[in-house]
Amino acid sequence: MFASHTDTNEMLKAILKSIDEGIHVVNNNGVTIYYNEIAAEHDGLKAEEVIGRPLLEVFPSLSTESSTMLTVIETGNPIFNQHQSYRNVKGKLIDTINTTIPIVVKGKVLGAVEIAKDYSRIKQLSDKLIDLQTKIDRRQQKAVAVKDDDAHYYFNDIITSDSHMLKLIEKAKKVAKTSSPVFVYGETGTGKELLVQSIHHASAITHGPFISQNCAAIPATLLESTLFGTIKGSFTGSENREGLFELAHGGTLFLDEIHTLPYDLQAKLLRVLEDGVIRRVGSNKSFKTNVRILVATNEKPETLLQKETLRKDLYYRLNVVSLAIPPLRERKGDLEALIYSFIEFFNKEFGKNVKGIDQKAFHLIRSYDWPGNIRELRHCIESAMNLVESDYIQEEDLPNNLNISIPEKKNAFSPSLSSKESLKEVLATVEMNLIKEKLSETNGNVKEAAKGLKIPRQTLQYKISKYEL
Numbered sequence: 200m201f202a203s204h205t206d207t208n209e210m211l212k213a214i215l216k217s218i219d220e221g222i223h224v225v226n227n228n229g230v231t232i233y234y235n236e237i238a239a240e241h242d243g244l245k246a247e248e249v250i251g252r253p254l255l256e257v258f259p260s261l262s263t264e265s266s267t268m269l270t271v272i273e274t275g276n277p278i279f280n281q282h283q284s285y286r287n288v289k290g291k292l293i294d295t296i297n298t299t300i301p302i303v304v305k306g307k308v309l310g311a312v313e314i315a316k317d318y319s320r321i322k323q324l325s326d327k328l329i330d331l332q333t334k335i336d337r338r339q340q341k342a343v344a345v346k347d348d349d350a351h352y353y354f355n356d357i358i359t360s361d362s363h364m365l366k367l368i369e370k371a372k373k374v375a376k377t378s379s380p381v382f383v384y385g386e387t388g389t390g391k392e393l394l395v396q397s398i399h400h401a402s403a404i405t406h407g408p409f410i411s412q413n414c415a416a417i418p419a420t421l422l423e424s425t426l427f428g429t430i431k432g433s434f435t436g437s438e439n440r441e442g443l444f445e446l447a448h449g450g451t452l453f454l455d456e457i458h459t460l461p462y463d464l465q466a467k468l469l470r471v472l473e474d475g476v477i478r479r480v481g482s483n484k485s486f487k488t489n490v491r492i493l494v495a496t497n498e499k500p501e502t503l504l505q506k507e508t509l510r511k512d513l514y515y516r517l518n519v520v521s522l523a524i525p526p527l528r529e530r531k532g533d534l535e536a537l538i539y540s541f542i543e544f545f546n547k548e549f550g551k552n553v554k555g556i557d558q559k560a561f562h563l564i565r566s567y568d569w570p571g572n573i574r575e576l577r578h579c580i581e582s583a584m585n586l587v588e589s590d591y592i593q594e595e596d597l598p599n600n601l602n603i604s605i606p607e608k609k610n611a612f613s614p615s616l617s618s619k620e621s622l623k624e625v626l627a628t629v630e631m632n633l634i635k636e637k638l639s640e641t642n643g644n645v646k647e648a649a650k651g652l653k654i655p656r657q658t659l660q661y662k663i664s665k666y667e668l
């Protein structure tokens with residue numbers, strides 16, 4: 200049954216009211232015909248002051264050219280995700296991301312609708328972040344007094360005796376002396392931050408700033424102004440603000456999770472890499488910066504190129520030198536030294552005097568495959584150091600999940616029963632591990648993984664939720 204016209208109208212109104220984004224609709228004469236409470240809140244106005252009145256009369260600072268809604272009515276083309284920053288009539292600074300769409304009926308533009316997402320809080324946070332980085336940067340420039348700060352790593356801090364790692368460090372030490380960009384790939388917790396900071400500290404610009412930004416930590420729409428800065432008035436209310444490139448001038452800019460940078464911004468970054476010239480958002484003045492770029496990802500570059508989340512041209516430019524850090528499961532020879540260094544660290548931290556790790560417990564650690572790599576190992580030892588009562592860490596001091604390890608390939612189908620486990624538990628573990636393995640091979644694609652495991656997709660879906668994978 201169809202609802203009557205009035206019912207539909209009421210329903211539409213109720214739906215529009217429940218959306219927590221500002222919605223503003225004007226007709227093709229530029230008169231507001233709908234304006235919800237959120238939009239009124241943004242502008243610091245009452246709906247009655249806006250509805251039924253021409254837009255340019257209510258917002259005298261706007262003109263036919265600068266108003267996005269009037270532009271959309273004029274051109275018939277939508278404008279997506281435009282950042283607007285302005286002070287409302289009450290003096291409150293509002294940052295919104297707006298999408299403006301023409302309302303087209305039977306080929307005629309009858310008006311426009313603007314949807315505004317409030318970004319003020321996130322914008323405040325990202326501005327604070329930049330301010331904080333400016334302060335840190337200044338502190339760093341004043342004196343290299345941060346040497347005792349354990350957030351600052353040097354090559355000597357990298358614990359390893361693995362031949363691949365040693366070769367990688369040798370290569371990293373050589374490239375540290377040059378100004379080429381470096382592309383670091385490693386699973387989560389493998390020590391990318393450690394390596395990148397070590398490169399900075401071994402470089403000629405070690406006394407320059409080291410600015411690190413995780414591209415995934417800032418909304419895509421704010422990344423450009425974060426990287427390149429803004430000038431006063433480039434949006435109403437925007438300030439003169441340095442971007443990270445300017446902050447990193449004479450030093451290193453580390454862009455982590457580079458593949459989360461929007462595609463068009465990747466193109467801009469490529470241009471900056473070519474000539475070092477940057478331009479603040481909204482400015483037509485450009486200037487040259489001298490910044491060494493280091494980037495990292497925790498997904499394989501080949502996968503990122505295939506998925507088209509990383510531009511090929513940017514990758515080839517960044518990949519002048521690439522360093523792939525092997526996961527911990529491929530360098531289990533490093534386990535012992537890492538464990539002992541963490542024990543030493545937490546002995547000091549907790550005022551304990553633990554001497555080492557018992558053999559059975561070490562065996563358990565060795566047979567686990569450490570998906571969270573060295574960070575996970577560090578947490579594991581920290582947790583054990585809280586519980587340990589004897590001189591040596593025991594099996595029962597270790598977190599329970601270490602029992603659920605992916606069996607090494609060669610004995611994947613010949614698991615053995617420990618005294619604690621039942622046949623059912625071992626079979627469940629084997630099943631879970633095979634599923635995990637297949638899911639990681641297919642990058643989480645359930646359909647592909649089900650095909651590989653030769654089970655229906657629904658069965659796999661059920662098992663994924665059963666094992667909370």
Ligand SMILES: Nc1ncnc2c1ncn2[C@@H]1O[C@H](COP(=O)(O)OP(=O)(O)OP(=O)(O)O)[C@@H](O)[C@H]1O
Pocket residue numbers: 356357358359385386387388389390391392393394497537573574577
């Ligand atoms: N070879 C190593 N020797 C000593 N400590 C290490 C080593 N590698 C990593 N760590 C420690 O492991 C933790 C994680 O390292 P880091 O933050 O560099 O990893 P990451 O690869 O940047 O991880 P993510 O992808 O999650 O950002 C840190 O506490 C770091 O000090």
Ligand SMILES: [Mg+2]
Pocket residue numbers: 391392455
């Ligand atoms: Mg990191």
